[in-house]
Amino acid sequence: MLKIGNLKLESNYLLAPMSGISDYPYREIVKSFKPGLVFSEMIASRALLEQNKKTMKMIKRTDNFLSAVQIAGCDPEIMGEAAKICEENGADLIDINMGCPVKKVVNGYAGSALMRDELLASNILKSVTSSVKIPVTLKTRKGWDDNSLNAPIIAKIAEDNGIKMITIHGRTRCQMFKGKSDWKFVEKVKNSVQIPVLVNGDINSIRDVKEALKESNADGVMIGRGSYGRPWIFQEIKNNKENQFKIDLKEKKDIILNHFELNIEHYGQEIGIKTFRKHLGWYSRSLDNSNEFRFKINKCLDKTKLKRLINDFF
Ligand SMILES: Cc1cc2nc3c(=O)[nH]c(=O)nc-3n(C[C@H](O)[C@H](O)[C@H](O)COP(=O)(O)O)c2cc1C
Numbered sequence: 001m002l003k004i005g006n007l008k009l010e011s012n013y014l015l016a017p018m019s020g021i022s023d024y025p026y027r028e029i030v031k032s033f034k035p036g037l038v039f040s041e042m043i044a045s046r047a048l049l050e051q052n053k054k055t056m057k058m059i060k061r062t063d064n065f066l067s068a069v070q071i072a073g074c075d076p077e078i079m080g081e082a083a084k085i086c087e088e089n090g091a092d093l094i095d096i097n098m099g100c101p102v103k104k105v106v107n108g109y110a111g112s113a114l115m116r117d118e119l120l121a122s123n124i125l126k127s128v129t130s131s132v133k134i135p136v137t138l139k140t141r142k143g144w145d146d147n148s149l150n151a152p153i154i155a156k157i158a159e160d161n162g163i164k165m166i167t168i169h170g171r172t173r174c175q176m177f178k179g180k181s182d183w184k185f186v187e188k189v190k191n192s193v194q195i196p197v198l199v200n201g202d203i204n205s206i207r208d209v210k211e212a213l214k215e216s217n218a219d220g221v222m223i224g225r226g227s228y229g230r231p232w233i234f235q236e237i238k239n240n241k242e243n244q245f246k247i248d249l250k251e252k253k254d255i256i257l258n259h260f261e262l263n264i265e266h267y268g269q270e271i272g273i274k275t276f277r278k279h280l281g282w283y284s285r286s287l288d289n290s291n292e293f294r295f296k297i298n299k300c301l302d303k304t305k306l307k308r309l310i311n312d313f314f
Pocket residue numbers: 016017018019020021041042070097098099100139169200201202203222223224225226
């Protein structure tokens with residue numbers, strides 16, 4: 001359905017890379033709802049070179065499912081080396097981050113800052129694509145600000161340097177997360193290259209998927225926040241034609257408990273519980289008495305008690 005280099009994806013809706021969210025446990029949960037591919041959190045290329053335990057855990061391969069690792073950095077050689085390490089550790093695809101707006105990242109001249117230096121961007125892309133055999137993709141924004149909407153130029157540079165797919169978050173760096181993602185703009189990128197282009201930003205429902213694809217003429221969508229507390233959104237999109245996917249509370253509870261177990265296994269008890277609170281907040285959102293539930297779980301640091309609270313609430 002969607003071809004990225006030599007990879008054939010079953011579907012054209014993908015889970016977005018999200019720091020602090022798209023970790024191994026989350027990717028494991030999301031994969032059961034069959035997105036085309038899941039992306040890791042952004043990983044600093046320098047950290048990858050050190051290969052410490054924490055970083056290697058972040059690139060842990062999602063079992064029996066296509067897995068992409070996203071890397072960030074501003075040194076072409078280090079980015080190439082980092083990509084190699086990811087490939088050696090089972091990544092099916094490398095994604096380059098050229099969209100992160102966070103000060104710490106852009107001040108280090110990485111993330112969306114690279115959009116302002118097309119030569120450096122081109123050197124990074126070249127270095128990464130020539131360092132690995134697996135496909136390399138790029139994720140970026142419209143541009144730095146409204147006066148420099150150069151995503152179509154960056155996309156062409158990327159394609160010329162061997163990049164196999166581009167995702168555009170339809171905001172500028174200076175917008176951060178304000179305003180609305182400009183799906184229409186993505187068409188300009190689509191028209192500038194032959195490789196697949198994905199549209200991203202504010203796609204939270206089947207209707208959004210349809211509108212975003214129509215406006216952008218893109219080849220697929222990438223979904224981030226729309227999957228919060230609702231990893232089955234990918235299944236909902238898939239089943240749209242039949243309109244038959246309905247999740248009941250029992251199924252939801254099983255998914256949550258499974259996610260919780262994976263989180264504890266991955267992070268250990270204390271961090272596993274603390275990092276799971278945000279997910280529980282999203283899973284319980286809009287249900288009766290969710291405020292009271294959140295209040296209780298935010299005080300609980302005991303795995304058995306927390307499981308009981310989840311069981312009782314759902
Ligand atoms: C908490 C959070 C963390 C994010 N981390 C990353 C990241 O590591 N790499 C990246 O390219 N984008 C990152 N993003 C941006 C998302 O991938 C996506 O482009 C953005 O959220 C817009 O899509 P959405 O409206 O579907 O969430 C992050 C977004 C959020 C909300």
